[in-house]
Amino acid sequence: MSNPPLTAIHLGGPDDGPLLLLGPSLGTTTATLWTGVAQRLVDHVRVVGWDLPGHGRGRRAHPFTIADLAAAVLVIADDLNVETFHYAGDSVGGCVGLQLLLDAPQRVSSATLLCTGAAIGTPDGWLARAATVRAGGVDTMLAGAAERWFAPGFVDREPGTASALLDALSHTDAESYAQVCEALAVFDVTNQLSEIVTPVLAVAGSVDVPTPPESLRRIASDVKDGDLVVLEGVGHLAPAEAPQRVAGLIAEIVGVPQPPSKTLEDVHRAGMAVRREVLGEAHVDRAVAGTTDLTADFQHMITQYAWGTIWTRPGLDLRSRSMITLTALVARGHHEELAMHLRAARRNGLSNDEIKELLMQTAIYCGVPDANSAFRIAAEVLPEFDEHPGAPS
Template identity: 50%
Template sequence: MTSTTLNHRTEGPGSAAPLLLGPSLGTSLALWDQVAPELSLTHRVIRWDLPGHGGSPASLIGAGATVGDLARLVLGLADSLGVDRFAYAGVSLGGAVGLHLAAHHPERVSSLAVLCSSAHFNGASAWRERAELVRREGLSGLAESADARWFTPGFSVPRLVRDHREADPEGYAACCDALAAFDLRAELPSIAAPTLLVAGREDPATPPAHLREIADAVPGAALVEIPGASHLAVAERPGAVLTALRNHFDGGAKRGMEVRREVLGDAHVDRAQARQTPFTARFQDFISRYAWGEIWTDTTLSRRERSMVTLTALVAHGHYEELAMHVRAARRNGLTPDEIGAVLLQTAVYCGVPAANSAFATAQRVLAEEDGQGG
């Protein structure tokens, strides 16, 4: 029996906020291989294949298909997975699907990123000619020029070129029909979802001007240009694309930095940020997103309780430099010196007297400093 649902892959925690990732014409969900695993740390990532591409049957659409038809398939996939509202990112044709969803189904799209795409694809004639060519001759010849159309000179992703060559000609041609008919320029001002546009600075297919046109029309939209990237920037410059998408989608990182400052103080966080290097940048981002953006923002425990747990864990592992920092944090979270002392006395029983002895010495020094500063 022929499937009626787009082929897809789901990654990340089932309880996390859903994020759908749409592909470009001629590629499969493998387009996102270098980005999706990282995004799945904080999202329920759902990648999907276009009809006739990857594992999606070509029969899902036919000649004369529209981007609206593809959008309905994406909504059907979301419904089948129990996903009502989702963030969305898409490349090229996948980005056009995202624009259509945000304009016509605003209640479903919480946030939108459109990569190397356009609100129109330079008219219908070239796409109709390509559809006719593919229906007549197949995809092997067109796949030979994929690298030149997708990447800067000398760069290639063989897996994606292979997916292009192996796509179903009818499915590919129907997607060309959709691109030929697509023009959403008049509807861009109606898009209310927070929107990010990502352009490959060396993209000849959808140059930065196309993304700038969208950014100028969608209220509050932001535009990021990726240097050294052509049409498939997500495969050619995955690190830069990942940073842009995280900054757009991951509200936890922003909230995490706020909580980190509230608990540890601006002076400490400013010093940590000043010491950040390209080598440590991902670790600092991890701390803000995970430790502070997910754990410390969980309201199951109060900040006072989290401080007591943290003090105990640091004593148990002998992390006395970190302990000093978290004694200050505990005071900021409302613990009195007597309560801190009671926590450390508890550690003497369960973590050992020598560990508690060192902990008391560290805490006494920090509390004396705080007292001397009028804390």
């Protein structure tokens, strides 16, 4: 086995601030799980997440272990030229955190481990789930996902957040999901917890079924320097269910001021972060550099309202928002914006085949001439993107 390549997801924050690396739960993405927490920390903390292989922006990988994932997280820190960092992870992301504390304790300043365990479930259970997903796809996991993930009533209270998380699960690569299950089947560091000397904050959801509070209590009591917090009325995905409370706990252990209520400047800052993530650093830098007295207010408005208010909403992931945006741009004939958002769609995880199907759909509902123009633009833009994958536009 070798280290799977992990894609760094930059969520904002000052370059000279302490680095916080975020790990996701099985079937989720950094964007859907952690955005609400990240937005509350980026005033003082540089926040970077990563997606599991075959999840979100994560590339598929050969079979791997939790130790392989931990080693790949260290590569992200190395690429960021950071020697020590803080870490927070939910579920399997928390398992990766425990492995980091064992394998590279000198690199991790603190760890916030949420809804996780030194071992989760049983080996037979994970192997059976891997076989089920390989045979029937990730749709086999959708039926009971809400009950596994969320506290009772959460879906009704926050339908947008819940649907975004379930949508991320539905787009997860089945083989990659199965490989994570197999990695969890052999993960058990219960007898090594006493070796961990880094400060650990174990955070449990009071109604978490997969990793109940006792699982986190075991971690907090067995490591050398551990504390336990139980969040009342929270299930398995605490960062999404209780972002304000989780952000406050992380701020305390990292040693930065508690996150205040969001201001308009916070909204603008979050908008600029997602704008850079979607459109690319070079594109946004050019737009900022080209700002004049005439266009400054317009640029500020677009960043605050389009990017900071709409693109950062938790109800849809970035991939889905790209699909909607492409359709709208085809319908209105906004060709310059279409070229820009075709590149953005690839950055957000859409494949060329998916874009083709989207444009085929627009031929029926927007009109053949509009779709014809869109295909012409796509034929120019997509080969350029594929020649330099992930390059800023």
